[in-house]
Amino acid sequence: QVQLVESGGGVVQPGRSLRLSCTASGFTFSDYGMHWVRQAPGKGLEWVAVMSYDGNHKYYADSVKGRFTISRDNSRNTLYLQMRSLRAEDTAIYYCAKDVTYSRDAFDIWGQGTMVTVSS
Amino acid sequence: SYELTQPPSVSVSPGQTVSISCSGDKLADKFVSWYQQRPGQPPVLVIYQDTKRPSGIPERFSGSNSGNTATLTISGTQAVDETDYYCQAWDSTTAVFGGGTKLIVL
Numbered sequence: 001q002v003q004l005v006e007s008g009g010g011v012v013q014p015g016r017s018l019r020l021s022c023t024a025s026g027f028t029f030s031d032y033g034m035h036w037v038r039q040a041p042g043k044g045l046e047w048v049a050v051m052s053y054d055g056n057h058k059y060y061a062d063s064v065k066g067r068f069t070i071s072r073d074n075s076r077n078t079l080y081l082q083m084r085s086l087r088a089e090d091t092a093i094y095y096c097a098k099d100v101t102y103s104r105d106a107f108d109i110w111g112q113g114t115m116v117t118v119s120s
Numbered sequence: 121s122y123e124l125t126q127p128p129s130v131s132v133s134p135g136q137t138v139s140i141s142c143s144g145d146k147l148a149d150k151f152v153s154w155y156q157q158r159p160g161q162p163p164v165l166v167i168y169q170d171t172k173r174p175s176g177i178p179e180r181f182s183g184s185n186s187g188n189t190a191t192l193t194i195s196g197t198q199a200v201d202e203t204d205y206y207c208q209a210w211d212s213t214t215a216v217f218g219g220g221t222k223l224i225v226l
């Protein structure tokens with residue numbers, strides 16, 4: 001079945017780095033845009049970044065621009081989020097989500113999420 | 121930056137019809153999506169491109185978008201529909217979510 005599985009979360013000190021991964025199965029990964037969306041504890045949803053199906057276009061939320069990098073390996077059906085200079089306000093569940101199109105539209109498939117806690 | 125505004129909560133009696141609003145400047149110029157999120161679970165897409173329902177979503181969920189307001193309507197509301205709902209749209213290359221609405225089924 002169609003599935004997204006995130007990994008790589010954990011507890012990290014402020015200023016440090018972490019890389020998240022999202023492995024896809026059950027659909028042609030290379031045909032769709034892919035996103036990262038996060039949700040701080042008890043808060044709403046916040047979009048983080050998107051990468052187009054071919055990796056040629058990527059866009060970021062202002063809150064992470066210059067610190068986070070989205071990438072994908074279509075041969076491995078995997079999406080990544082490299083997070084640097086982490087701050088306490090980056091603490092959240094990070095979800096990987098599939099777009100309904102090759103680029104930017106709605107998010108029709110979501111992973112279960114991976115928790116990132118930034119704390120000293 | 122672009123903002124989407126939702127009411128924090130909306131109440132409805134079982135079996136009745138309820139509407140959840142999402143307001144933004146010239147929102148009708150954009151496609152709006154709606155997500156349902158139960159506690160401890162990832163969001164589920166219930167409406168996209170203003171009015172389309174993904175497969176598996178009950179027909180009682182419908183959407184509209186006009187002027188500055190998009191609306192998610194649930195007909196024949198059931199107790200199982202009591203949870204959080206988020207609207208979302210794209211402002212150029214940035215995705216924006218509304219703050220979320222808690223639907224209370226009394």
